[in-house]
Amino acid sequence: MTLLLHPPPHLSPFPPRHSSFKPLASTQLTPKPPQSRPLSSDPIPKAIVIGAGLSGLAAATCLASSNTPFLLLESSDGVGGRVRTDTLDGFLLDRGFQIFITAYPEARYLLDYDSLDLRRFYSGARVYYDGAFHTVADPARHFLDSVLSLTNPIGTVLDKLLIGLTRIGVLSKTDGEILSAEEVRTVDLLRRIGFSSSMVDRFFRPFFGGIFFDRELETTSRLFDFVFKCLALGDNTLPAKGIGEIPKQLAAKLPQDSILLKTRVESVVPSDGESPVVVRLENGEILKSELGVILAVEQPELDKIMTRKTRDPKPSSQTKPARSTVCLYFSAENGDIPVSEPVLFLNGSGQGIVNNMFFATNVAPSYGAPGKALVSVSLIGLFEEVSDEELSARVIKELGEWFGQSVVNKWRHLRTYRIAFAQPNQSPPTDLRKDPRAGAGVYLCGDYLTSATFDGALVSGRLAAEALIEDRALLRRP
């Protein structure tokens, strides 16, 4: 008998869904503080997943679905990794500007969208250019707006037709084809398609630059095509209670007591063939796993944890600088914001430090304290040399030029998030379908192995768990 539920992951980046792979029924999540009882005394052999970001949670979901016992160890005080939401004075602050695209294929399968209570953005954007705002609209959803915007200075009429053709092009390809297609930098792809410089500089740089944290648009065309396809098929949304509801929903469906928070792993020693994989915790405790260990930590953390060389532990993008961002939040009286639409504003002017901003409470009123609006402003890069106070003052001055200084001066700074490792650098060459097997009972997952998106992280977690299940099943065969 074999426990193999799915075809080997390398055969397809998005293997077909199996009825046997279903998330478990929801149970109450009771994250545990470090246990007083040594973990090593646990009598049931368990797989170990390290890291409770989206990839680790997806791996755990897959293990749970196949009745493989596991422990999920997370160093921080909550699940979600980079996808978390803080509360401050009644406001919901996502840790950096994040958008959930409903068409993400793995997410559609794993998540219950109804309970996330997803709130939609306007399908398009308002671009600040030459002292005024100009609309770029998705013709499939806002036909009239798109016709009215045909002659605005954000690209030419031909550019707007090319967007339609690009949409047809990506929709005709499978995700597998997209992620393994010949690749170039996104900026080169856009030029090759025929987009004008004004379209690239005024729309694509702030829009996709904001998604990839890369205004140079050096990110692989594979990622551009994948995200463009998802945008064409789905809506841009936010869960009403914050982006952190996504990982919380996954965690709530895992068996009780399977997640240990505030449990930092210091090192992992792969199996030498005879002995199991050894996991050393920061508190000195040692855990051993005969079933295998899934490392679901962010890319820079991997080298710190792996103590012995395993097969190809270094993804090709590891030497490239990571993508960083800064997100500043401001509160405003409800009457002191200039628009009420749930629209994303882009900086197409080519000047200043703001890349994009939006009024979060226009998308989901629950992001605000009573009577207050929440303003979210994103920059690309880390601005290490600039203090929080100066950064905030520069942003207020810049947005004063957009919306009027008398309006913006009333906004109150709430918090600044500086995120050094927002995404791995996925400029070519990339391999977005990396085998999760690191050898010797160790498996890797995380967005750096697939597409640097929520969906890529979820897929990579499942692939790592499937590989572990498959390998264990093969070992048990007579």
Ligand SMILES: Cc1cc2nc3c(=O)[nH]c(=O)nc-3n(C[C@H](O)[C@H](O)[C@H](O)COP(=O)(O)OP(=O)(O)OC[C@H]3O[C@@H](n4cnc5c(N)ncnc54)[C@H](O)[C@@H]3O)c2cc1C
């Ligand atoms: C500001 C921002 C905006 C983004 N916007 C979008 C967006 O709009 N759309 C989109 O699709 N994607 C977006 N992304 C990307 C997306 O969030 C990531 O691709 C995805 O969440 C990565 O998940 P992961 O599981 O690979 O890694 P992570 O979320 O980084 O999870 C790794 C986990 O491992 C834990 N860990 C690390 N070391 C240890 C250790 N030694 N012991 C135990 N635990 C450890 C960490 O605490 C963390 O919880 C955004 C990312 C950021 C930062």
